[in-house]
Amino acid sequence: MSNPAVPRHILLATDLSSRSDRALDRAVLTARQWQARLIALTVVENEPIDAATSVLARATGHIGGAHLRKARAERRLRADVLGETDLPLMPMVEQGPVTETVLTVANAEDCGLIVTGVARNEALSRVVLGSTVDALVRRSTVPLLVVRNRARVPYRHVIVASDFSESSRHTLQRTATDLFPDADITLFHAFGNPYPAIGGVDQTKIRADGLAQAEREAEAFIQACELPESTRARLRTWLEHGDPGMLLNAHGQEHPDDLVVLGTRQRGGVLGLLLGSVAQRLLELAENDVLVVPNGA
Incomplete structure (x- = not known):
């Protein structure tokens, strides 16, 4: 039986490159798991055409290079996705600015999740999935799944990064209760020194005091969350001293199939959704797939 709390429509944003294959595989796997309709979208930007495309345009009688790019895309x-005949799937090609188009389609199709891949240091024409993913993270009002790894099985272990704020409480509740009710959940919090180093007090004691404080905060945080008893029973905490980005990076190298979840906070007006410097660093350094959950999504 399907879970009524999970998204009924999923949007895959793909640039049709080989690196997007992992995002496609994860989107298909998740759509099957959630019994959701999958929309596979690629966006053709308005760009000057190259010499080869210009020759092809003249040979075929099409003046507009964008028309050819759209038809080729x-x-x-369709070749990529139409082999997946066991789930509701709609391929879609649109023309325009990438970020605006992805968000417009997600809203028009009532998508509860956007799935995309990542790339770095690529030419702009190759980046739905480099700089544009940053824009999607900041502006999307629905969860955004950034895929790095191969999709072998549904996510079985989910790590929710938390600063014990109200926003991260929403993220934990949404993730554990609605999106992944059957997965093992770990609440992750990286703490620093609770007070400046004082002469005569060694680092071991300082870190022990920091851990004790983090344990108290984590217990209070979990108690304040609205979680089913079944979720509380399988919820674990990971409290560790250090840089959160480096800790998650090291974890991902050992456990690449885990999912890391980050929350954004809402700010009114034109400023939209803010990721925050710590969460931005986690998104950049994580070796795992990362789900970004806007507060209120």
């Missing part, structure tokens, strides 16, 4: 997209 649609053929490639």
Whole structure:
């Protein structure tokens, strides 16, 4: 039986490159798991055409290079996704600015999750999935799944990064109760020194005091969360001293199939959703797939 709390429509944003194959596989796997409809979207930007495309345009009688790019993208997209005949799937090719188009389609199709891949240091024409992912993270009002690894099985272990704020409480509740009710959940919090080093007090004691404080805060945080008893029973905590980005990076190298979840906080007006410097660093350094959950999504 399907879970009524999970998204019924999922949007895959793909640039049709080989690196997007992992995002496609994860989107298909998740759509099957959630019994959701999958929309596979690629966006053709308005760009000057190259010499080869210009020659092809003249040979085929099409003056507009964008028309050819859109037709070619649609053929490639259909070849990629139409083999998945056991789930409701709709390929879609749109033209325009990437970020605006992805968000517009997600809203129009009532998508509760956007799935995309990542790339760094690529030319702009190759980046739905580099700089544009930053824009999607900040502006999306629905959860955004950034895929790095191969999709072998549904996520079985989910790590929710928390600063014990109200926003991260929402993230834990949404993740554990609605999106992944059957997965093992770990609440992750990286703490620093609770007070400046004082002469005669060694680092071991300082870190022990920091851990004790983090344990008290974590217990209070969990008690304040609205979680089913079944979720509380399988919830674990990971409290560790150090840089959160480096800790998650090291964890991901050993456990690449885990999912890391981050929350954003809402700020009114044109400022939209803010990720925060710590969460931004986690997103950049994580070796795992990362789900970004806007506060209120």
